[in-house]
Every structure is written in structure tokens, then in C-alpha cells.
Amino acid sequence: MKLADVESHMQKAVESTQRAFNTIRTGRANAAILDKVMVEYYGSPTPLKSLAGISTPDASTITIQPYDRGSLNLIEKAISMSDIGLTPNNDGSIIRLNIPPLTSDRRKELVKVAAKYAEEGKVSVRNIRRDAVDTIRKQEKNSEISEDEARTMQDNIQKLTDKYISKIDQILSEKETDIMTV
Known part of the structure; x- marks a missing residue:
């Protein structure tokens, strides 16, 4: 069990949380709120950003310019059906x-x-910790590592867990401030 692998997985969990935060509206135009919109294009769901250029000309408007004008109505329908709560013009x-x-x-x-x-x-980070600790305990049980090594590795994994959970808390705090700022 490598500590670098555990840290890498935890970092990915934090990045995933950050991407989820980016999809939340904050009162200002942000093209990231359209990241989850999928358009039924020639029979298959396609991400909106691969079908159109998305820009924010000002703080309260998002413009979507389709690469294929034939997909304009499909894009409009997909935005209307999505859960972002905006009406396309x-x-x-x-x-x-x-x-x-x-x-x-x-x-x-x-x-x-x-x-x-x-x-x-946070649950994702804790699950990564649990899996890593389980692996360490199995290694200890199979006499692959000593009890002291196992304890040290578990302590290091707990420190990583605390570090990444505090990162998520920090990102949440920033997002709350962003949302509540008028």
C-alpha cells in the first residue's frame, strides 16, 4: 500500500467535489453550470460544450453558439429539460x-x-481511508509488514484524510461566501 496512491485518490475526490461546486449558480454568469447538460445529438447523449461555443459576454448572460446550426433546437430543448433552472432564448x-x-x-x-x-x-475521502487501512491490516495479518509499520502507515493515512477533509471544508467555505455575496 503506497501512501502516494492514497493521496492521489484523495486529491481526485477533492477535485471531483470542486467540479460539483462549479455547477452551482452564484448569481453571476458561469459557463461551468452547463457542464452537466447533455444533448441528444444524432441519437447519442453528447456534452453541450462539445457541440457549441459557450461564452459569458457579461455578468448576467451566457451565450451558446452551436457549431452546427441544425443542433440549435436540440440544444435549446436539452437546456430546458435540464435542472439548471434557466430558460433559453x-x-x-x-x-x-x-x-x-x-x-x-x-x-x-x-x-x-x-x-x-x-x-x-468527505465520504469519498473517508472511504479511500477505510480501504487503505483495510489493506494495511490484511498485510499485517499476513505478516507482510510489522505492527509498528502498520501503525505508522495508518497514522500517515489519517493525517492525509484530515488534510483533504479540511481542503474540502475550505472549498465549501469559499463557495458559501461566493453564493451569499450579493
């Missing part, structure tokens, strides 16, 4: 999404969603 060549200002109730809901994503990230 189609002018025949480009789709505009107007980001309305968030109400205080909606901000509080989004903070709860962010907390849920953070908890999922």
Missing part, C-alpha cells in the same frame, strides 16, 4: 441564457446543495 443563430439575480431563499438552498456536495466529497 433562441434568436435563430445563438442561444442566450439570462441569469436572474438570486433571492436570499434561493441562496440558502444553494448553500445546502453545496454542503451536500461537500459531504459527498
Whole structure:
């Protein structure tokens, strides 16, 4: 069991949590909220960002310029059906999404969603710790490593776990501040 592998897995869990946070609206236009939108294109689900250029010309607008004009209505439908809560405006060549200002109730809901994503990230980190500790215990039981080595490795894994959970808490704190800032 290599500590570097455990750390790598934990880092990926933190990055996944960060990507989840990026999909939460904060009242300002952010193209990342469209990352999870899939468009039914020629019979297969395709990520929106591979079908269109996405830009944010100002703080309250996202524009989507399809590479293939024939996919304009498909993209509009996919955005309407998604859970981002925005209504697309189609002018025949480009789709505009107007980001309305968030109400205080909606901000509080989004903070709860962010907390849920953070908890999922922490659970993922803890699962990685559990798997690593189980592996160490098996190695100790099979006499592959000594009891002292096992204890040291478990302590190091716990330190990594604490480090990455505090990283997730820090990212959550930043996201909450971002959401609650008017």
C-alpha cells in the first residue's frame, strides 16, 4: 500500500467535489453550470460544450453558439429539460441564457446543495481511508509488514484524510461566501 496512491485518490475526490461546486449558480454568469447538460445529438447523449461555443459576454448572460446550426433546437430543448433552472432564448443563430439575480431563499438552498456536495466529497475521502487501512491490516495479518509499520502507515493515512477533509471544508467555505455575496 503506497501512501502516494492514497493521496492521489484523495486529491481526485477533492477535485471531483470542486467540479460539483462549479455547477452551482452564484448569481453571476458561469459557463461551468452547463457542464452537466447533455444533448441528444444524432441519437447519442453528447456534452453541450462539445457541440457549441459557450461564452459569458457579461455578468448576467451566457451565450451558446452551436457549431452546427441544425443542433440549435436540440440544444435549446436539452437546456430546458435540464435542472439548471434557466430558460433559453433562441434568436435563430445563438442561444442566450439570462441569469436572474438570486433571492436570499434561493441562496440558502444553494448553500445546502453545496454542503451536500461537500459531504459527498468527505465520504469519498473517508472511504479511500477505510480501504487503505483495510489493506494495511490484511498485510499485517499476513505478516507482510510489522505492527509498528502498520501503525505508522495508518497514522500517515489519517493525517492525509484530515488534510483533504479540511481542503474540502475550505472549498465549501469559499463557495458559501461566493453564493451569499450579493
